[in-house]
Amino acid sequence: MSLDADAIFARNAKVIPGGVVSINRATDPRRLFTRAQGAYLYDHSGRRFIDYHAAFSPYFLGHGRSEIDEAVIAAIRSGQSLMGAGTTTWEGELAELLVDSVPSLEQVELTNSGSEATYFALRIARAATGRDRVCVMQGGYNGWHNDVAFNLMDPLAAMEGHQPGTPHRLRPFSAGMPSNQKDNVVAIEYNDLAAAEAVLGTGTVAAIILEPILQNIGIVKPQPGYLQRLREICDRTGTLLIFDEVKTGFRHALGGYQSVCGVMPDLSTFGKAVANGYPLGVLGGKARYMGLFATSDPAKRVLMAGTYNGHPVPVAAAIACLKLLRAEQATLYPRLEALTARLAAGTRAAFAEAGITVTVVQQASAYVTYFMDHAPLSWTDIARHHDMALDKRFRNLLADEGIFHFPLPTKQGSVSAAHSEADIDETIAATRRVAARLAATNLAAKG
Numbered sequence: 441m442s443l444d445a446d447a448i449f450a451r452n453a454k455v456i457p458g459g460v461v462s463i464n465r466a467t468d469p470r471r472l473f474t475r476a477q478g479a480y481l482y483d484h485s486g487r488r489f490i491d492y493h494a495a496f497s498p499y500f501l502g503h504g505r506s507e508i509d510e511a512v513i514a515a516i517r518s519g520q521s522l523m524g525a526g527t528t529t530w531e532g533e534l535a536e537l538l539v540d541s542v543p544s545l546e547q548v549e550l551t552n553s554g555s556e557a558t559y560f561a562l563r564i565a566r567a568a569t570g571r572d573r574v575c576v577m578q579g580g581y582n583g584w585h586n587d588v589a590f591n592l593m594d595p596l597a598a599m600e601g602h603q604p605g606t607p608h609r610l611r612p613f614s615a616g617m618p619s620n621q622k623d624n625v626v627a628i629e630y631n632d633l634a635a636a637e638a639v640l641g642t643g644t645v646a647a648i649i650l651e652p653i654l655q656n657i658g659i660v661k662p663q664p665g666y667l668q669r670l671r672e673i674c675d676r677t678g679t680l681l682i683f684d685e686v687k688t689g690f691r692h693a694l695g696g697y698q699s700v701c702g703v704m705p706d707l708s709t710f711g712k713a714v715a716n717g718y719p720l721g722v723l724g725g726k727a728r729y730m731g732l733f734a735t736s737d738p739a740k741r742v743l744m745a746g747t748y749n750g751h752p753v754p755v756a757a758a759i760a761c762l763k764l765l766r767a768e769q770a771t772l773y774p775r776l777e778a779l780t781a782r783l784a785a786g787t788r789a790a791f792a793e794a795g796i797t798v799t800v801v802q803q804a805s806a807y808v809t810y811f812m813d814h815a816p817l818s819w820t821d822i823a824r825h826h827d828m829a830l831d832k833r834f835r836n837l838l839a840d841e842g843i844f845h846f847p848l849p850t851k852q853g854s855v856s857a858a859h860s861e862a863d864i865d866e867t868i869a870a871t872r873r874v875a876a877r878l879a880a881t882n883l884a885a886k887g
Contacts, residue, residue: 443472443474443484443485444472444484445470445471445472445483445484446470448472448484449470449472464496467846467847468847469836469847471483472484473489476491476499476503476504477503477504478502478503478504478858479491479502479503479856479858479859479860479863480503481493481503481844487842488842489839489842489843489844490842490843490844490859490863490866490867491503491844491856492843492844492845492853492854492855492867493844493845493846493851493853493854494854494856495717496687496712496846497655497687497691497712497713497806497852497854498711498712498713498715498716498717499713499716499717499854499856499858500690500691500712500713500716500805500854500856500857501716501761501764501856501857501858502856502857502858502859503717503856503858505716505764505857505858507760507764508715508716508717508718508757508760508761508764510760511756511757511759511760512718512753512756512757512760514756515530515752515753515755515756516752516753520752520756521752522747522748522751522752524747528750528752530750530752530755530756530759531550531750531755533759534550534755534758534759534762535547535548535550537758537759537762537763537766538710538714538722538724538762539724541694541695541762541765541766542689542694542695542696542698542699542708542710542724543695543698543699543704544698544704544705544706544708544724544725544726545708545724545725546724546725546726546727546730547724547725547726547727547730547731548722548723548724548730549722549723549724549730549733549744549749550720550721550722550749550750550755551720551721551722551723551746551749552719552720552721552746552748552749552751552754553583553711553719553721554583554684554686554709554710554711554712554721555582555583555584555585555721556583556721556746557686557709557710557711557721557722557723558582558583558585558588558649558682558684558686558709559583559585559587560723560742560744561647561649561682561707561709561723561725562574562587562588562646562647562649562682563742563743564680564707564723564725564729564730564732564733564742565646565647565680565682565706565707565729566646566647567732567740567741567742568646568680568728568729568732569646569647569678569679569680571644571645571646572623572624572644572646573624573625573626573644573645573646574587574588574624574625574626574645574646574647574648574649575625575626575627575628575636575639575640575645575647575648575649575679576588576590576591576625576626576627576628576648576649576650577591577627577628577629577630577649577650577651577654578591578594578599578608578627578628578629578630578818578819578820579591579592579593579594579630579654579656579657579660579818579819579820579822580592580630580650580651580654580656580684580819581651581656582649582650582651582684584614586617586618586621587621587624587625588625588649589612589613589614589617590610590611590612590613590622590625590627591608591610591611591613591627592613592656593656593657593819593823593850594611594819594823595823596820596823596824598611599820599823602629602820604629604632604634604635605632605634605635605638606635606638607626607627607628607635607638607639608627608628608629610622610625610626610627626639626645629818629819629820630650630654630660630662630817630818630819631660631662631663631666631817631818632818633666633669633670633673636648636669636670636673637673640673640674640677640679641673641677643677643678645677645679646679646680647679647680647681647682647706647707648670648674648679648680648681648682649682649684650670650682650683650684651683651684651685651686651687651688652667652683652684652685652688652697652698652701652703653688653692653697653803654818654819655687655688655806655852656687656852657819657822657850658801658808658810658816658822658850658851658852659801659802659803659806659807659808659852660801660816660817660818660819660822661801661803661815662701663817667701667703668701668702668703670703671703671704671705674706680706680707680729681703681705681706681707682705682706682707682708682709683696683697683698683703683705683707683708683709684708684709685697685698685708685709685710686709686710686711686712686721687712687852688803689708689710689711689712689713689714689722690710690713690714690761690762690765691712691713691804691805691806691854692803692804692805692806693769693773693804694762694765694766694769694773696708696710705725706725706726706729707723707724707725707726707729707730708722708723708724708725709721709722709723710722710724713761714758714761714762715754715755715757715758715761716757716761717757718753718754718757718758719754720754720755720757720758772857773804773805775857776804776805776855776856776857776859777804777805779805779855779859779861779864780802780804780805780806780807780855781802782861782864782868783807783855783864783867783868784800784802784807786864786865786867786868786871786872787800787807787809787868787871788800789868789872790868790871790872790874790875791809791871791875793872793875793876794872794875794876794878794879795879796811796830796875796878796879796882797811797812797813798810798811798812799812799813799814799815801815801816805854805855805856806852806853806854806855807852807853807855808850808851808852808853809831809834809853810822810826810831810850811826811827811830811831811834812825812826812827813825822850826849826850828849828850830878831849831850832847832848832849833878833881834874834878835847835848835849837874837877837878838870838871838874841870841873841874842870843866843867843870843871
């Protein structure tokens, strides 16, 4: 059957608001992918794209990794249904694998998404501290719920007048939030220790939650000592430190980015790569906090509920994924870091030849091309210096060449275990052609 992207979108829009069930997946131009395998996406016409979007990065092992899918099929055929009463052996097996893999985890709970995990993490922090306020990062993304739905990729004009060392003005990115929600949320700049000190030093903040590397806006790395100092400030002020490793977890190391930077949070959340694309979220941390889910003290007990928590399908996928990562970590992570470094170097060279200034930032198998002359320190830095329009043109021209990145400026690129050296070289060659076209367009515009 012949498919037309615009026709399918129009048909869906009659019964789905906006035509797509997660508005974050809407693309310009519209895309209709019908199949994915390994490192590739295929659209409605059968055209192949080398995929660096990876559905916002969960496919660390590639699309349709056979060992993961076979574990899911075996779980279904074994009769491991969602029985909805008591515990199960498979949720216990996954919990043991997680605790054994990530250094800060003593106990874990399973959810269906990263947003659910961050929601429960903040609920625990409030129960543990008796405080209401939470601190988030300007430009960070920690899910869709009210506590964290603020200050996401704000335009530069909205941030004018902000002074370093102070909180940002709060700007919700969703309607329908309680008007008093702002009373319990404060947003600060990433890498701004003075702001963290000022806010947490009030003794009113239950938790500070952050991606240890801001990967919703590409790759913004912590400055030397930043995360360590946050840990010290939290210890001194009685604030829980929560690492949102939904994107960084298992992609940068089996133990999460926390095992790379050596900073142990009180609570951590995971998702995406943990089950290689199957829907699963993880919340874990110190037993004295996680134990609040089961405490006999009704005044301290935190509700953890969810009919589909621990569903055997994503749990089987996560068990298989973690076993693969544990077995192959000694070779897998270095190989992917080397492939990504090759891609980053080729991208830099392509733009240098074209006379266009870029900065390519890499962390293990994740990378991003910024159209600015330095690696950014924060979202405000990006908004002030990065050429958003040029970035979007770059992404769309790459798609014309059969290389797919999500067509929104600053979104992370992800290299998977399914990518080959040939894929990387094909991508570099396409990048060289695109960079030349961008340079020619710029010259024409100036002339």
